[in-house]
Amino acid sequence: MHSSGEGKKQTKDVPIRAFVSDTVAIPMSMHIGAPSKPCVNKGDLVKRGQVIGEPVGPLGLPVHASISGEVVSVEERLLFGASPTMTVTIKNDFADEWVEGIKGLGNVETIDPSLVVDAVKNAGICGMGGAAFPTHVKLTVGEGKSCDTIIINGAECETYLTSDYRLMVEKPRRVVDGLRAVMRALNVYKGIIAIEDNKPKAISAMREAARGRDGVEVRVLRTKYPQGGEKQLIKALTGREVPSGKLPLDVHTIVINAATSAAIADAIIDGLPLTERITTVTGCVNAPANLQVRIGTMFEDIISACEGYSEEPGKIIAGGGMTGPCSPDDTMPITKGGGGIVVLGVKDAKSAPESPCIRCARCVQVCPMGLDPFKIKNFCDKGDLKGAQKNSVMECIMCGCCSYICPARRQLTAAFKEAKADIMQEARRQKQ
Amino acid sequence: MKLFVSTPPHIRAHEDTRSIMLDVIIALLPTTAAGIYFFGYRAAIVIAVSMLTAVLSEWIWQKLAKQTVRIGDLSALVTGLILGLNLPPTAPWWLACIGSVIAIILVKQLFGGIGHNFMNPAMAARGVLIVSWPALMTAYTLPAVFPGVDAVASATILGDGGFTANYMDMFIGNIPGSIGEVSKAAILIGLVYMLLRRVVSWRIPVIFVGVFALLSLIFGNDPLTAVLSGGVLFGAVFMATDYTTSPMTRLGQSIYAAGCGLMVALIRNFGVYPEGVTFAILLMNIVTPLIDKYLNPRLYGAKKGAKKNV
Numbered sequence: 001m002h003s004s005g006e007g008k009k010q011t012k013d014v015p016i017r018a019f020v021s022d023t024v025a026i027p028m029s030m031h032i033g034a035p036s037k038p039c040v041n042k043g044d045l046v047k048r049g050q051v052i053g054e055p056v057g058p059l060g061l062p063v064h065a066s067i068s069g070e071v072v073s074v075e076e077r078l079l080f081g082a083s084p085t086m087t088v089t090i091k092n093d094f095a096d097e098w099v100e101g102i103k104g105l106g107n108v109e110t111i112d113p114s115l116v117v118d119a120v121k122n123a124g125i126c127g128m129g130g131a132a133f134p135t136h137v138k139l140t141v142g143e144g145k146s147c148d149t150i151i152i153n154g155a156e157c158e159t160y161l162t163s164d165y166r167l168m169v170e171k172p173r174r175v176v177d178g179l180r181a182v183m184r185a186l187n188v189y190k191g192i193i194a195i196e197d198n199k200p201k202a203i204s205a206m207r208e209a210a211r212g213r214d215g216v217e218v219r220v221l222r223t224k225y226p227q228g229g230e231k232q233l234i235k236a237l238t239g240r241e242v243p244s245g246k247l248p249l250d251v252h253t254i255v256i257n258a259a260t261s262a263a264i265a266d267a268i269i270d271g272l273p274l275t276e277r278i279t280t281v282t283g284c285v286n287a288p289a290n291l292q293v294r295i296g297t298m299f300e301d302i303i304s305a306c307e308g309y310s311e312e313p314g315k316i317i318a319g320g321g322m323t324g325p326c327s328p329d330d331t332m333p334i335t336k337g338g339g340g341i342v343v344l345g346v347k348d349a350k351s352a353p354e355s356p357c358i359r360c361a362r363c364v365q366v367c368p369m370g371l372d373p374f375k376i377k378n379f380c381d382k383g384d385l386k387g388a389q390k391n392s393v394m395e396c397i398m399c400g401c402c403s404y405i406c407p408a409r410r411q412l413t414a415a416f417k418e419a420k421a422d423i424m425q426e427a428r429r430q431k432q
Numbered sequence: 433m434k435l436f437v438s439t440p441p442h443i444r445a446h447e448d449t450r451s452i453m454l455d456v457i458i459a460l461l462p463t464t465a466a467g468i469y470f471f472g473y474r475a476a477i478v479i480a481v482s483m484l485t486a487v488l489s490e491w492i493w494q495k496l497a498k499q500t501v502r503i504g505d506l507s508a509l510v511t512g513l514i515l516g517l518n519l520p521p522t523a524p525w526w527l528a529c530i531g532s533v534i535a536i537i538l539v540k541q542l543f544g545g546i547g548h549n550f551m552n553p554a555m556a557a558r559g560v561l562i563v564s565w566p567a568l569m570t571a572y573t574l575p576a577v578f579p580g581v582d583a584v585a586s587a588t589i590l591g592d593g594g595f596t597a598n599y600m601d602m603f604i605g606n607i608p609g610s611i612g613e614v615s616k617a618a619i620l621i622g623l624v625y626m627l628l629r630r631v632v633s634w635r636i637p638v639i640f641v642g643v644f645a646l647l648s649l650i651f652g653n654d655p656l657t658a659v660l661s662g663g664v665l666f667g668a669v670f671m672a673t674d675y676t677t678s679p680m681t682r683l684g685q686s687i688y689a690a691g692c693g694l695m696v697a698l699i700r701n702f703g704v705y706p707e708g709v710t711f712a713i714l715l716m717n718i719v720t721p722l723i724d725k726y727l728n729p730r731l732y733g734a735k736k737g738a739k740k741n742v
Contacts, residue, residue, distance in 0.1 A: 322441040358546055
């Protein structure tokens, strides 16, 4: 597999800078789980950090205003392509005033550990590496389960993205603080910060910040996509394998993205809800950057802040080149899980036509899950979902390695995604 | 703004089928050049006819069958080149034609085209030719540059012609044989190129030749002579490594390669043919689906000893 340094050159040495836009469009569904319920109305004046969406259901999370200003609309908007999303749009008054009552809990080493999980929930934190799973749910260790290791995922193996890297270089203490808060909350004595070996600056910065902190160690991983995949990371660091259909907690580990860890520190130490994140803007833009932007900032504003497109855009990826979904246009907002915006030119945006499999075995050799991608793809092409399922298509983690490497340009990952969705739909139908 | 929308990944490796085939052709150039150098223009004609017929056969078939014409992937060119290199320099032009048509139409296209043939097309065609025209297929001449000897029909070192050669001649290619198989030095240059370009791994060629050399020793032959004579090295480097007809997993490839080495040793020592590479590889080609069926990569998270569904 290729080294995951691909596409990072443009931004890896560009320091984080803040950008605040005129308006933000904050969707109520930025996390996995039921969309939050808007609790503000058009015309309301809101302050930064004010709750504008209330949690719904067991995986629910509150949503906060990321700027101060006037609510200009509360309505369904087509922000992610075809499916309308309830969205609160706010016009910035640039006072950037925080809502009253923001109060930190204090030093992560001395706070009452029982307050951590609630604070994380109230701050609206979900996985910022892209998966957007509510973090407080991850931190809730259920009956009969136990956790002995917290892993901070600083691998950032995705192509193009450097936002976690810049965070670790510039704000390493925050990442360690978040880890320590979680370790204390769950009474865990081992915390590992995992970084790929192509990021020496981040490694030394994190080592420096971790010095003298209880149970925290920085571990260096070989640079190899998808090293930062949750299951691959756990295997590399602990030798444990997450059994099929189980969670990391079933092998006594919890994996938290580096940016999420820093957000946890912000929530605990300063009492700040999640209203901003670092995102890498790269590819065909004039000034590639690592921007600290408010949640809900539109892609078009962000790209303007990077001095616009450097050539006609052919594809805009919300995330990295291997796993990021495509944006249908540039009127899409940055969400809590949005680590990057990658603009590809028209030439790179087109995908080559599929040709027949030549059985070169590259897909088998790169699959981190030990699948036979070529075989599963043959079943998918025939519409044989049972065959695909028998060959463990459900274990596919959508890393994209097989499609990336395939010399016949077969769309393996895409076929597996479709097959997985169809199989799950069928399972739901049979349940009813 | 008109944007493309597709499922990730959005980036692809540079290598595609065509570039891989081109790499194989480049890797074959040294041994092609060596063959033409040692055997003269007749060798060049055999190779040219073979390549032309292969590409033409594929083009005509795909046109007639109203399929996408895929001669641009260069796989037919590779097949034609390999078949040509597998023929003796004295082969008549029509033999090369028939061989290429068998390889492309009978072995490749009738089974579904690229990636679907269960035997290596060039190898299978050579097998048919050996059985059908045994005299023509073994009418090896001495290299044209061989000092003081007229280019006369002769047996290979493996036959009973009483021909002997020193290691250096065998390594350089100054011996009778099929056009592409004589120069071991040129074949090894091709192998190094393919390894550097990561077109093939060391596994199949090294295990194939290693097992064969070991067995030759056990059967009382000089292993170096055994390896340097006949088509063992050419077969191990350029034919056993064929993607389509070799197994997908590393372990599977190792077993397959060992099987090839074993079969060549058995045929050479106990069979009626002095050479055994063709039938050894064809036999292991046929075993490949079986190996792939039972040797799957280990599934992440699978319980110890648990078997995947096959």
